[in-house]
Amino acid sequence: MSRRFAEFVVFISSASILVIEIVAGRMLAPYVGVTLETFTGIIGVILAGIAWGAWLGGRMADARPPEKVIGPALIIGGIMAALSPAIIDIVGRSIGRDPLSIVIASGVGFLAPAIALSTVGPLVVKASLTSLDETGTTVGRFSAVGTVGAIAGTFIAGFVLLRFFGTRQIAFGVGAVLVLVGVVIIVRQTGWKSGVGPTAALLAVTGFAAIVTSPCEFETEYVCLLVVVDSERPTGREIWSDIYRISYVDVEDGTHLQARYARQMAQVVDATFAGDTPLAALYIGGGGFTIPRWLSESRPGSTNTVLEIDRIMVEVLEQELDFDANADGNTTRIGDARLLIADETSDSFDIVVGDAFSGATVPWHLTTVEFLREVQRVLTLQGVYVINVIDYPPLRFLRAELATFEEVFPYVGLVAPDSFLAGDRGGNFVVIGSDTPIQVDAIALLLEESTGIIAGDAVTSFTGGAQPLTDNYAPADQLISRR
Secondary structure, eight states: OOHHHHHHHHHHHHHHHHHHHHHHHHHHHHHHOSOHHHHHHHHHHHHHHHHHHHHHHHHHHHHSOTHHHHHHHHHHHHHHHHHHHHHHHHHHTTOOSSHHHHHHHHIIIIIHHHHHHHTHHHHHHHHHOOOGGGHHHHHHHHHHHHHHHHHHHHHHIIIIIHHHSOHHHHHHHHHHHHHHHHHHHHHHHHOGGGGHHHHHHHHHHHHHHHHSOOSOSEEOSSOEEEEEEOTTOTTEEEEEETTEEEEEEESSOTTOOOSHHHHHHHHHHHHHSOTTOOOEEEEEOOTTOHHHHHHHHHSTTOEEEEEESOHHHHHHHHHHHTOOTTSTTEEEEESOHHHHGGGSOTTOEEEEEEOOOBTTBOOGGGSSHHHHHHHHHHEEEEEEEEEEEEEOTTOHHHHHHHHHHHHHOSEEEEEEEHHHHTTSOOEEEEEEEESSOOOHHHHHHHSOTTEEEEETHHHHHHHTTOOOOBTTBOOHHHHOOOO
């Protein structure tokens, strides 16, 4: 094996491991969501596979001629990489969402390819050594090449592959490249007939993976998206993001608000701004564009500015829900709301609606004192910020977010069913922040039966001394409780 080809083999094996690691988050998301715990489990498993593979590769390099093992190691790693989407689709249907389940699913799906591909480095080093006087130089060179490959795999997967290809196509592509390189190595050593078996195995794997159905109807850069027709309301559409229903839209009646929290947000707006005067609204997260549709139809002439990070989601929903995200007073800006809001003019919005989620959690950088001050800046003096929060007993995240609101806004309110306010149930809560007194009585009149609102000292008491979230300390994923 020539020096350049050996370096290429180490480069491609290391790059493939990191491509698998990056793509693994998207494979698991339909079953466990996108959380810090998801990526913690994946990273831990991949690192375990790298350590195990490096040890195993070193042992094999000393036990047999390493040139004869490199090709099979690449083929095994490639086949397991190609199989990983199908494995996750089978295992994912029966796993929980707790950390142990995430680690187990990650192990089943990604440990084997990480081990197989991590054996390649030590094998190539041993095969390339010609003199003990060059041991340090050889080891250092291949270590550097492997690291550069890992960096390249990370950048290519995160910045390019996931933008243009689905996870299955990426996994198959990585697997095919690895098997091809492995076959080339074996054929150069023993002849072309020895490549028939590995090639047939890859084709069999591809066929098997093809018959395992994916839960995704549309796969974006961030989520697995599914649009479902409501069997009881033919014009209704449920929008699912990974394992969560994020929106409900009636394609013919924008004033229909199916979700309770959406109705509560609308009730807060109607109580704060009586009549049907047009309003200027800013949205942190587009979701299914449910509230923008409601505002446009209930208050003609209103303007909606939506900050949505997922470009493909917007395109899919425009097609599936038959609307234009940039027409009739709508402006949709693609990017991270934390960055985009800095470009908005101060004192320019009557309402700001927060409904951005990563899994069941509001992205941590959209929960902090620093972000809320930006929201406060773009609101008019009479404006209100309403945000959807999901939490379950003991409601640690909700209490922390309320404490954060109190750090920024002089007036803070909380809307939820009475049983939720009592702290014995969880679900969706609507938090309100404003620089002027909240219209508590007017909001209460519009709320549905068994739903209440608390404000002022009652909110302070409810928070129970929780620590406000800041850019320096915002453990949103750890604070939130799940069913």
